[in-house]
């Protein structure tokens with residue numbers, strides 16, 4: 097919070113109050129008019145400082161809300177990512193597969209490594225190319241070539257061995 101905005105509001109109100117105190121001593125209409133103008137300007141200035149302080153406070157509340165949301169989402173992803181393990185299902189191809197022990201009865205699936213690094217989970221979908229099948233990320237649009245003619249149903253992480261027996265023979 098910018099304290100000068102609060103100080104500006106207080107100073108403006110004090111100035112308005114001082115001007116008002118002097119009203120009783122005024123002798124002419126012209127003097128009154130001058131004082132009214134001074135008073136209006138002091139009130140406007142106080143009002144403007146108060147509005148700025150208010151806007152700044154609202155902006156800070158919004159910023160705090162957004163940060164809290166971001167922290168919640170990061171914490172959630174930190175838990176979620178533990179459910180996946182890096183596997184090498186085919187030669188030259190690395191991805192994250194769901195661990196059976198933390199599957200919560202979800203079927204086996206593979207997720208995008210790029211999205212994983214970016215802090216989100218995107219399930220890879222098979223897509224047929226002219227010569228071979230590839231896996232496609234619907235979020236970041238990454239395409240991962242598998243060197244397979246057909247992609248087999250995904251397996252749980254522990255079921256992928258280091259052997260690349262699924263390659264085209």
Ligand SMILES: [Zn+2]
Pocket residue numbers: 208209210211212218233234235236237238
């Ligand atoms: Zn992706």
